[in-house]
Amino acid sequence: MAANSQRRFRLSSVIVIALGSALLGGLGTAIVMNSPLGGNASATPGQTAPGQAEPGAEQQQTASGVPDLARRIDGDPTALGAVDAPVVMIEYADYRCPFCSLFTRDTMPKIMEQYLADGTLRIEWRDLPIFGEQSVQTAIAARAAGDQGLFWEYNAAVAAAAPERGHPDIDRAMLIGFAEQVGVPDLAAFELGLDSETHRAAVQADLQEAQSIGATSTPLFLIGDEGIAGAHPLETFQAVIERQAARP
Template identity: 55%
Template sequence: MILLIGIATSQKRPSQGGGSAPAAAPGQSEAGEPLDLSRRTADDPTALGRVDAPVVMIEYADYRCPFCGLFSRDTLPTLVDKYVESGDLRIEWRDLPVFGEQSFSAAVAGRAAGEQSKFWEFNKAVFAEAPERGHIDLTEERLIQLAEAAGVPDLEKFKTDLDSEELSAAVEKDAQEAASLGATGTPTFLVNGVPLIGAQPLAAFEQVIDGELERAGQG
């Protein structure tokens, strides 16, 4: 199902996934503190929220992952309304294609939509159709249809970008980052370095985000 190997937090910040890890575990600094993997890149089409938000939640996800679909439909909208809109939270997407070639192609397609400022619209369109079990079939034809549904204005450019080496490299970079942490399943979240594994209930995200806001003096 959903696995995360080797990501741990400081003992002062308990993981929702349970268990503990040695101070030198991947995902931590040598001092045992969570690593800050946020990019905070201005105008990043794959991110939501202010660049200087006190809390950054990184999501490692696969477009063919049913649990990622559940998060997108059931939890993400509330987090955006409650925390992103207020400037307290920034959400940064990371591609972690684990369900084969279609997953990788879909990840590139998401970035192709992002080239035309429609990343999150495409993201929503895909996950709106994701089944609760099993994996959505994302052929190239279907990806183009979803891009059109998401309002991508230049479909010819979108089709060309599906073969972009640059966008493929960006997907691979995200996957390599996840691998360096030991993340092998989706969805995997890091909230200011605190791991949350799987399609957790909304309350689990709220608890960690509120805790991080309090630590930042924003609570």
């Protein structure tokens, strides 16, 4: 592999056509089909990107040679699970991506219940704001909530309010409303955090990391040395997590 592309990885695509699939209610998934990862931008929900199967098809991608980007920082508010967990799942996501919200609402709680409690899995969040400044501002807001120990609660509240289709408008008043909803104790400090250049820089650093591997579509998951693009059913994640956990 050329030196200037050492951190990129190639996806071997396996497309399983499931006629009448209930995945996303038949909306399809926003996925990346080209190699290296990131050849296509994500599709608008209900539309089909170049190289993407028709809506209603279940599409699964696994990757080989995935770079180890796990940070394993003790006390990281944007991570869940033991620092030394044998498997790390990194999620690159945009708060205004309906597929990311679907995963957060429907699949993430089940993964947490099954694999966090027994120490198998660590989950690390990465911001990949591909839908504009409102996405950046929401990512900053979640980090401001994280300053008060409520990153994941804030994350879940945004996802719970998201529509099934399209990219919601999220203004400053809504960001403050989510903070009130999850019980952020110091709202004045939270509002100061909304203008934090430190948080903005952290979001930018996540974005640059994603760009370094060619990621342009959300959600994207790196699980050990495998990758999954798109909001897949729980069983897809279970298979990869358990395969990774079984490795010596």
